[in-house]
Amino acid sequence: MADLEGILRPPERQLPPYPPKSIYLATGEQMVVRPAVREETSMLLEAIAPLLYVERDFYDIVAARTFAELLGWKRYRVKDEYCLVGLIDGQLVGLVNGRTLSSKVGISYHTLALRRGLRVGAHLFASKMEYHIEILKQKYVYITAESPIGFRRWMLEYDLIQRPDIPHELGGVDVWTLTPELYHAAKDRLVVGERPVPAPLLKTAETITIPEEAQLVQQVTGRAKKRSS
Amino acid sequence: MRDVAIIGCGMTKFGRREEDLLELLMEASLAAMKDAGLDHRSVDAVYVANMGAGILNYQTGVASALVDRLNLLPAPADTVENGPASGASAIKNAFLAIASGLYDSVLVVGGEKMRAVTGWEATDFVASMTHRQGEYIYGVTLPSLAGMFARLHMAKYGVKQEHLAMVAVKNHENGAKNPYAHIQQAVTMEGILLRPEAVVNNPPIAEPLRMYDCCPVSDGAAAVVLCAAEKAKDAPHPAVHIAGFGQATDIHAVYQRDDPLDLKAVRGAAKAAFEMARLCPQDIQVAELHDAFTILEIVESEQAGFFPVGQGHRALEEGATRLDGKLPINPSGGLKARGHPVGATGVAQVTELVWQLRGQAGERQVSQAVNGFCCNFGGFGNNVLAFVLSRE
Amino acid sequence: MEVPKGYQCKACGRVFHPKRRFCLGCGGDQFKELALEKEGTLLTFTKLHALTMDFTTRTLMLGIVEYPRGVRALGQLSTDKVEMGMKMRHRWEKVREINGQEIYGLKFYPASK
Numbered sequence: 001m002a003d004l005e006g007i008l009r010p011p012e013r014q015l016p017p018y019p020p021k022s023i024y025l026a027t028g029e030q031m032v033v034r035p036a037v038r039e040e041t042s043m044l045l046e047a048i049a050p051l052l053y054v055e056r057d058f059y060d061i062v063a064a065r066t067f068a069e070l071l072g073w074k075r076y077r078v079k080d081e082y083c084l085v086g087l088i089d090g091q092l093v094g095l096v097n098g099r100t101l102s103s104k105v106g107i108s109y110h111t112l113a114l115r116r117g118l119r120v121g122a123h124l125f126a127s128k129m130e131y132h133i134e135i136l137k138q139k140y141v142y143i144t145a146e147s148p149i150g151f152r153r154w155m156l157e158y159d160l161i162q163r164p165d166i167p168h169e170l171g172g173v174d175v176w177t178l179t180p181e182l183y184h185a186a187k188d189r190l191v192v193g194e195r196p197v198p199a200p201l202l203k204t205a206e207t208i209t210i211p212e213e214a215q216l217v218q219q220v221t222g223r224a225k226k227r228s229s
Numbered sequence: 230m231r232d233v234a235i236i237g238c239g240m241t242k243f244g245r246r247e248e249d250l251l252e253l254l255m256e257a258s259l260a261a262m263k264d265a266g267l268d269h270r271s272v273d274a275v276y277v278a279n280m281g282a283g284i285l286n287y288q289t290g291v292a293s294a295l296v297d298r299l300n301l302l303p304a305p306a307d308t309v310e311n312g313p314a315s316g317a318s319a320i321k322n323a324f325l326a327i328a329s330g331l332y333d334s335v336l337v338v339g340g341e342k343m344r345a346v347t348g349w350e351a352t353d354f355v356a357s358m359t360h361r362q363g364e365y366i367y368g369v370t371l372p373s374l375a376g377m378f379a380r381l382h383m384a385k386y387g388v389k390q391e392h393l394a395m396v397a398v399k400n401h402e403n404g405a406k407n408p409y410a411h412i413q414q415a416v417t418m419e420g421i422l423l424r425p426e427a428v429v430n431n432p433p434i435a436e437p438l439r440m441y442d443c444c445p446v447s448d449g450a451a452a453v454v455l456c457a458a459e460k461a462k463d464a465p466h467p468a469v470h471i472a473g474f475g476q477a478t479d480i481h482a483v484y485q486r487d488d489p490l491d492l493k494a495v496r497g498a499a500k501a502a503f504e505m506a507r508l509c510p511q512d513i514q515v516a517e518l519h520d521a522f523t524i525l526e527i528v529e530s531e532q533a534g535f536f537p538v539g540q541g542h543r544a545l546e547e548g549a550t551r552l553d554g555k556l557p558i559n560p561s562g563g564l565k566a567r568g569h570p571v572g573a574t575g576v577a578q579v580t581e582l583v584w585q586l587r588g589q590a591g592e593r594q595v596s597q598a599v600n601g602f603c604c605n606f607g608g609f610g611n612n613v614l615a616f617v618l619s620r621e
Numbered sequence: 622m623e624v625p626k627g628y629q630c631k632a633c634g635r636v637f638h639p640k641r642r643f644c645l646g647c648g649g650d651q652f653k654e655l656a657l658e659k660e661g662t663l664l665t666f667t668k669l670h671a672l673t674m675d676f677t678t679r680t681l682m683l684g685i686v687e688y689p690r691g692v693r694a695l696g697q698l699s700t701d702k703v704e705m706g707m708k709m710r711h712r713w714e715k716v717r718e719i720n721g722q723e724i725y726g727l728k729f730y731p732a733s734k
Contacts, residue, residue: 023426024419026417117412156677189432192429221245352673353673353675366716373681376668434670434671484694489665
């Protein structure tokens, strides 16, 4: 059995770590973006589970796929996966994930904002691209979209190149690619944040807390907290 | 002409709502009727303000559907469409109907369900009111008209991005105190303008306007009950009178106006409202202006006569328009933070003034408010309505 | 190529674009067709980042140009390297496609290269 597990389990490669950064949001809150570790996946799965049934803005699709990807990472069934989390005072406000296909090619998986209206998704997606291009020094990032918001944000904002010839492993629509040239052309208007994160701030992001289910669904759907009389 | 009073008001929370348009309209209507102490037998007529259910929700004949749901049959009912000024137009119709002696008590409800479509479709829907051959075909949207307007105004009067951001910061601060607001979240000048992160936090929409210079796309409804003043004595709350009303139109294509910066319809509507009320801008203690874009709050505050033309941004600098200032503007959070379900906005402005004049505005209550003013801006200023409201 | 036109009120001389049934100045209903002048001045402009769904570009430049006879027109700009007061020349080009129909209109180019 141990041998079979060895066959099923992809070889682990140590990816260069994403150096944490802090982003000052419109509200004055500071979001720390840092890599999650495998031990944190259970908590992340718990955080996104309520979104599996939220149809609005394709949260169900994105949450279900992200859930599967993180579960795959947790149980050693995805190769070279990483996840970056956005935390405000330790509370999870969004996450992005992806993996590397080769040293030159990265694959962007998903972007999930748990708090909306603060551009958390835009900041985290930008952090993910920063990781692939600046830290992993990759030549291409394969990106696809499953929601109109994603399409508009990524494909148009970054002027991505459409590559119908490359299949994306999520299936679905075409691959769009980000190259270092496109990234650097867009960087000034899309990629922000400060490093290093001051120690006290980084400490707030050491332990992830997750929003309560009711609060999370309210944040994502905008469903009224209480009916007005 | 008989005096007309507002004896009840109510609204839904604005924002992204799961209910459909009729449910939102019902929620606001029932809240206003309850507030007015009316049952369904005492509603003589209904005016429903809605701009786009035919396009956004594939629902036409909204007023007819609503009176059925509310059991108000056979009350006469009309849907009023006047772009983003539909709400004030519906109130005007009710006002005229009561003033004329035809009806005694009328329900006015405005609502819109805009999040049924994507943001791009909503933007295009609103753009459909621009001049087809002269503006729309080029890709003009309301933010683009506001952007071109803002650039001209800023160059002429020395208004800076910071002034626009001051409007956003103020209105978000007020909105955070309004449980009905779409966005109940304060923002900081650092976060939306001064810090390097602001390029992402507050991206450009129609330069020089940025995201926080533009109102959100909202669902929601608001309702008021109007009544002949002589019959308003038994209402549970002190009546608020419609002391003045004004309306004016202007040239459709903004670029064809003699001076594109001169919002003649705002001036005309405000002047008429003040004249009817026999009041002047100095008599107003609270105003709700149509800040679909931050620049519009500044310019309307000038054109309505509260500040000299070209000085509106100075008043902002001095804090005159804050909740604790000389003339608080948009204590509700305005369109910027309360949200802008287009058909609901004019009714929501009046609702806020009623709450302010009754002293029911909670944390955002303006002190000593006797007279209030509101301005509902249709098109890009081509159809504007203004009201002056006074408490007993 | 179609030439974009101005319409001059025969009674008061005011010029409009596009065509109107009645003059905004005097109410006259007789107009003389004129070619829009070659060059105008850019009165104001915006770089629009929130386009409607049918546009596939990230941004769109829009501006209002004032011609010497006083008529103004709104159109798309060919570049974002512009400033207020700049001299612009128009061309009549495809500006949008609505439901598969190609729409032609004014596109303004900086007058000096």
